[in-house]
Amino acid sequence: MFAINRKIMILSSLLSFNLLLACSSQPSGAGDKPTSESSAATVTPFSPKSTVTPAETEGGIVSQFSKSTLSDSISLDTISDTPSIRAETDLVDGKILMISGDREERGHLIAPSVLGAEGDQTFQSNYKIVYRKGNNDKVLLELPAFLYLQPTDKILPFDKVSFKEADIFLLTPQYRTGHGLEAYVFAVDKQNGDVFPIEIRKGEKTSKTLLYAELGNQNGQLVVYPPIGAGTPEKDTKEIHYKLDLRNKQFIAD
Template sequence: MLNAVILCGTLLIACGNEQPSVSQDTSNPNTQNQGNNNELKSQFPDNGYSIKLDSITENHTVRAQVNTEHGELLVVSRGKEEIGHIEVPSVFGAEGDFTFRGDYDVVLKNDGSEKVIKELNDFIFVQKTDKPLSFEKISFDKVDIYLLTPEYTASRGYNSYAFGIDKENGKVFSLTFKTGNNERETVNYAIDTFPKNEDGMLVVSTRNTEEENAEQAIEKIVYSLDISKKQFVSE
């Protein structure tokens, strides 16, 4: 009888000292919901375009290109490029339009060498297709001008960047547009018009984009080309 009591006491002590089992779930709490949120996040601030991101790539993608007499003029992505589409139609584009956003270099490629002409940072293209777009050419006596228009639609006209290539020596440069004390990187021209060379002057039909009324009369601006300053200057 005494032996039975001692045996029961020993079993009770052993049961009281038993440790709880350790869970085999070693998942990190910081990553438990990672698979539930696959929405891509832009590296850039919101710009009101209502863009849905579809993919992000780090390939050096050609976004625009044209062959010139002095080489190939290109716009190439630098670093991450965000590819998406317009979700809500607006003045920026129709629903489903392709969008491309990132940092880009404008490059002239000739005989194996490359020259970066201009950096375009936090830059966006809105296009109907995912094909590289072209530059529009305007010829002058000493220089060819190439216009880059990143968005195919605009509420108050197109905004184009201008690049010049010297016909004689092949030197390439970006151009600005000066009207009075105002200097801009782009030229604005009204829909259904295009800048043209008239007697050595650049003639542009535009609306005053500083005003809210997009239906106001079209204004014609005449620019002279100052190659030494790499600038078009309004007369």
Template sequence: MLYGCGTESSEKPIEQTESTSTETNKGDEFKSQNPKSSYANVVKIDSHQEHPTVRARIDTDHGELYVVSKGKEAIGHVTTPSVLGSEGDFFYQGNYSVISKHHEEIKEIKELQELVFIQPSDQPISFEKISFEAMDVFLLTPEYTSSRGYNSYAFGVDKESGEAFAIPFKKADNVQETINYEKTSTPDNESEKLVVTTRNTEGQGDTLTTTYSFNKNSKQFVAE
């Protein structure tokens, strides 16, 4: 497995991996599989690479979590300021592996396909940590800005065993990989439940607060 790239030490931040792969299609405009992509008019692709590169990481009490590119990755920049980012922000798109490293054991806990990162820096981003009695929850937010709020993936690390796992969100019969929460209110642990505030509309619209309980059997956050 190539996932250990750039993660030899948790003592210091992982620096951007220099690409040793053959880059192709320099200067190509961004083309999404979805013709209605909101990125098409604000992003320019500068190159593609296949060298595994860490895009996010955090130390945990049982090792570390990190996100590494898998296969061809598009690298570009934002050309037009918008709710998606500022001019010059770094853009990455591709397939990514979310990796848990625990006692030298490296395990892929989730694959994220056609994921987009937009960030003001080319350095690996961190995760947002929320502590519960039995586990720590880590939120991965690939894009640092948006019109209504942040979209985040959740991953849990069991405090006793060190097991890491992806956590989906269930609301009625709908199961989603991510949650969206308003910019001024980070999800929080209140009485061992995850409380998430979502803005219904852009700007100063009404907010909706949802409380999730963790189901140990399904490893899901389930809305009450």
């Protein structure tokens, strides 16, 4: 009887030992999902300085600027993160330049409009107009998300009108519109060489741009011939004479 009990005890111990081995062989946390370190390492965070353009899709390039009235008529071709000179004029001491920002989108017009012909090139960026003297740039004007069209990618010139006390430079990035030409105006003081933007004042209203069809210096005044179209009121067809007020950095209409 003692031998039988001893055998039972040995068998029971062996069974318990096997059960213990089976439990210890079960992997820890077997019901949890595995974590893949390699998959996490392949994720590349977007950086503004990255050379990979995040706007690329199977359908082409998508603009990162807000949608405009021309957006549906533009097909984007390239994106550049290198600033480019888009307009330039030489001064006696330095230059005035229009320079693109960190991102410039270039494309072409796929349908004609009042702003351009089909195939015209499109340019959009956060542009700055600067006065450059040596290695120093003085920002004269900022044009955020500015979009314009030109037949080619040639560097744009500034038009120049000279007065006794200052030289006036006009930049017209958009080569045509449905209501005349629109220019940004800058002055170079002949006495001290100071360079600055000029506002246009007509009555109580001031503007950073000058709307014109033709213009020139007549007897020390800037004479502007306004654009005339169908339905233009007669009072708006007359030439406008502006006096240059350097102290207040304005052209003031008579």
